[in-house]
Amino acid sequence: MAQIIDGRLLAQKIEEQIRQEVGKMGIKPGLAIILVGNDPASQIYVDSKERACHRVGFYFEEILLPREIGQEKLIEIIKLLNENPNFHGILVQLPLPGHIDEIRVLSAINPKKDVDGFHFSNLGRILVTKRNTPDDALIPATAKAILLLLESTGVPIEGKKAVVLGRSNIVGKPVALLLLQKNATIEICHSKTQNIAAECLSADILIAAIGKPLFVTKEMVKEGTIVIDVGINRIEDKFDPRGYHIVGDVDFENVKNKASFITPVPGGVGPMTIVMLLENTLRIVKNPDIV
Amino acid sequence: MAQIIDGRLLAQKIEEQIRQEVGKMGIKPGLAIILVGNDPASQIYVDSKERACHRVGFYFEEILLPREIGQEKLIEIIKLLNENPNFHGILVQLPLPGHIDEIRVLSAINPKKDVDGFHFSNLGRILVTKRNTPDDALIPATAKAILLLLESTGVPIEGKKAVVLGRSNIVGKPVALLLLQKNATIEICHSKTQNIAAECLSADILIAAIGKPLFVTKEMVKEGTIVIDVGINRIEDKFDPRGYHIVGDVDFENVKNKASFITPVPGGVGPMTIVMLLENTLRIVKNPDIV
DSSP states (O other): OOEEOOHHHHHHHHHHHHHHHHHTOSSOOEEEEEEESOOHHHHHHHHHHHHHHHHHTOEEEEEEEOTTOOHHHHHHHHHHHHHOTTOSEEEEOSOOOTTSOHHHHHHHSOGGGBTTOOSHHHHHHHHHSOTTOGGGSOOOHHHHHHHHHHHHTTOOOTTOEEEEEOOOTTTHHHHHHHHHHTTOEEEEEOTTOSSHHHHHHTOSEEEEOSOOTTOBOGGGSOTTOEEEEOOOEEEEOTTSTTSEEEEOSBOHHHHTTTOSEEOOSSSSHHHHHHHHHHHHHHHHHHOTTOO | OOEEOOHHHHHHHHHHHHHHHHHTOSSOOEEEEEEESOOHHHHHHHHHHHHHHHHHTOEEEEEEEOTTOOHHHHHHHHHHHHHOTTOSEEEEOSOOOTTSOHHHHHHHSOGGGBTTOOSHHHHHHHHHSOTTOGGGSOOOHHHHHHHHHHHTTTOOOTTOEEEEEOOOTTTHHHHHHHHHHTTOEEEEEOTTOSSHHHHHHTOSEEEEOSOOTTOBOGGGSOTTOEEEEOOOEEEEOTTSTTSEEEEOSBOHHHHTTTOSEEOOSSSSHHHHHHHHHHHHHHHHHHOTTOO
């Protein structure tokens, strides 16, 4: 029976440290989030980030833009925020509508204000950073969250086989590179992987970030594996007042009997991701020339 | 019995295309190579690159600097080359002496002239580039060479398990990311990997880039695997007029009986790497705003 990794508790501890640190600062760290369109799920994420900012004493602004906005107009707005000294961090909530090139838009953010760490130059810094010194980069919040959750178990990462399911630019690839820095053997699986169950069975650390509800079953997990579930999937549920409930990419109820440690959904990676965003913002305030 | 992948022949074909293209151009593509110190192995590599430049009609200059040069002085020289319109490509021959921070020096090269593709922003572009469209980046020559050698076999990469031995910034990590773009499942192994033989046995494509002579034995290779040997190791040899001979990271003589395709050393990755460097230079000439 696995130990449950309590992401909420760990996030609260770090958030409290941030709140205290901000209280002693002469300036108010500022975060701007651009939201394009009115996707309800994205709005929920932005609202959570706003509440977290307020809890720790950050200045927060949401820039809500119409779904139809042109790419160049969006980039102009980003450039204004790049110049605005009230904002230490700028974040564009993903996904963007289909007519907008996500990579081009993210590349318009000043890398020194790129709290999400999604600018290609910040991702490149993760790739080249020397082992065990990732502090001179802005690391994507989810990847950093996963690393801290793993480290909270006390189990050494070095020499472990880490299998990452999912190859997104913002989770799968950066977390694999971070674990490689920590001397794990890393493997990235995805929709084209043949016999994904066998690959998962080779994992000492299994990170599920593919956005498929309950994809990882107990047959895919070796006894004693550490399982980190990044998935946030809505399942229709007429008994839930919201009309849905949230599940991860892992069949938690069955996998927990084989894993040594496991993160729940909700209450695992999610809360930690938000606090890592606060931490990245604070790191920029303390070191404007961080990158 | 494996088919031998003839890197020399493939390189000659591509070099001839480049030579013809340069002949029709109004300008002479220019490449500057900075060599710090007088390491004989590095000098041999630089000389090969110089000969290749001359064969295809490039302008070439070697900037030979003393081993004791300070890091800031070296960076100043790079900045002068960044401004010099005669040079479309700039390359700093690695390794650098221990007192110089390689990452900082490589970061000083203008990314638009970074023919080696080692600048963190160019490496980041490989990470974020959309699948199957890596053409908007400067890809490290060795990684690109490996990809073309694999594609020359005619065997589809998609869905294959590719195991990369070695996690350098300039070979292991970029080639793994390129293969991921091509829909391979990727794994990176290194000195801290436990049971590396078992990991190798899971490979459909095995890329050896760890700099250990004859490390990969036939016991580590599954029947039918495609084996790419990036190693260039000097073995003392009193019967050789040079006093040494070159071997790869793979025990070629024994592994070739199990592999489906295999690259020899020399004559495999090496010649292709040099021609990929020419190609990167030419791509910059044709598109100065390539990145």
